[in-house]
Amino acid sequence: MAVSVKDVARAAGVSVGTVSNVLNRPEKVSPATVERVHAAIAELGFVRNDAARQLRAGRSRTVGLVVLDSANPFFAEVARGAEERAAEHGVTVLLGSSGQDAARENAYLDLFREQRVNGVLLTPLALDDARTEKLETAGVPIVLVDAEADGELPSVAVDDVEGGYLAVQHLLAQGRRRILFAGGPASVRQVADRLEGARRALAEVPEASLEVASTEELTVLAGRLVGEELAKRDAAGRPDGVFCANDLLAVGVLQGAGILGSLRVPEDLALIGYDDIDFAQATVVPLSSIRQPAREIGAAAVDALFSLLEDPDAAPQRIRFRPELVVRASTGG
Structure with missing residues (x-):
């Protein structure tokens, strides 16, 4: 049976609220109590239910990335750049490959919405007015990667x-x-x-x-x-x-x-x-x-997403790199 927060509180001789503070706001708890709670956690082998915490908070510590083909080395480098920059923001990247299939792309977008990701980085199969409008009203911030749209979606691309x-x-x-x-x-x-x-x-x-x-x-x-x-x-x-x-x-x-x-x-x-x-x-x-500067594209897309999260009313960023022969x-x- 999984060890619960109540089990930790009982073993440490503190309240459930104190255990929560130790896990999330340790500065509010005395050092001696923090040490006692961590000792109980180690003894019982407690693992926090991060999924439940994220559900309560309404957001996760993840970013979704959907590319056309993850087997293509170019998109592998884009993903690497995104992962490296996301780590600096304290989040991880969930990678999906659409395989140039619209149904699979939609399935990933639906999954990421259900997972309450912070946002989605998307290399779309195609963009038309109806598709762009659907993305803009999806309820999850989206940044286009290696693509541009005429609407209000931020983007990072190459000319x-x-x-x-x-x-x-x-x-x-x-x-x-x-x-x-x-x-x-x-x-x-x-x-x-x-x-x-x-x-x-x-x-x-x-x-x-x-x-x-x-x-x-x-x-x-x-x-x-x-x-x-x-x-x-x-x-x-x-x-x-x-x-x-x-x-x-x-x-x-x-x-x-x-x-x-x-x-x-x-x-x-x-x-x-x-x-x-x-x-x-x-x-x-x-x-x-x-x-194409693949790794820089991935990193810039993460930066554009977090700029959008910090100020949703700001004008969408349109970052365009120049290609090199x-x-x-x-x-x-």
Whole structure:
């Protein structure tokens, strides 16, 4: 049977209220009494029911974080940054991965509301007016991570339009004129923004062309399928530069086209990814990429959440980091 506060009070010869003060407001109790209560706690093996305490207080010492794919090293770094900063605030992070599935995302949001978390950090699958309104009225403070909305939700993101522009501008500067963009689904805001940036760069070079290869997922396997398809084309019918919406796709394209296929990277196919995950520089041909400060994004999101908790009426913070081009061997740089 679990040891209760009453058992501790009985063993220490004090009231239940005194035990509560020792646990929550020790400065109100004499040092001798605090020592006696802690001795009883140690002897009985008492463990406080933190869940019950949080229920009475109406809030917990946790923050929810929902990302698109926890297996993606970029989101793993975001989570690490959030955890490190949350620890400084005395809270822990509960991590959920939506797997780019709207129903699973909603399930996590419902769970976190039931758990009375301090707030939620969310990388949404998609955002429209109805969805944004639902989040704003959910009763739990929400900060968007690696995403932005037109409403009143605070956000921490990277300028993905600029990132897409930098990636394709670099391919064009390398003399590539037949560009392929690989990414999807298109409903993911980051994918759409990176494609928009690519189109802007292409518009500056009239003789260049853009082909879009839509993928169902942002994974290595999805990229490998794209690479294998490109390897089957003749030289005149394939692109000479590929921009992938993230590094996992780029790794897959490298595998499908350059390892399982017969194409040489970068001689036949210049290849650039997005995120600059640690593995990008360790591939057979080190990958050029667009770097996002993942850990800083996670930390800034926690800071934005606690600013919102401290002053709910303050204007929502909109923090936007700038992307950085990292050139490696896959683009011939």
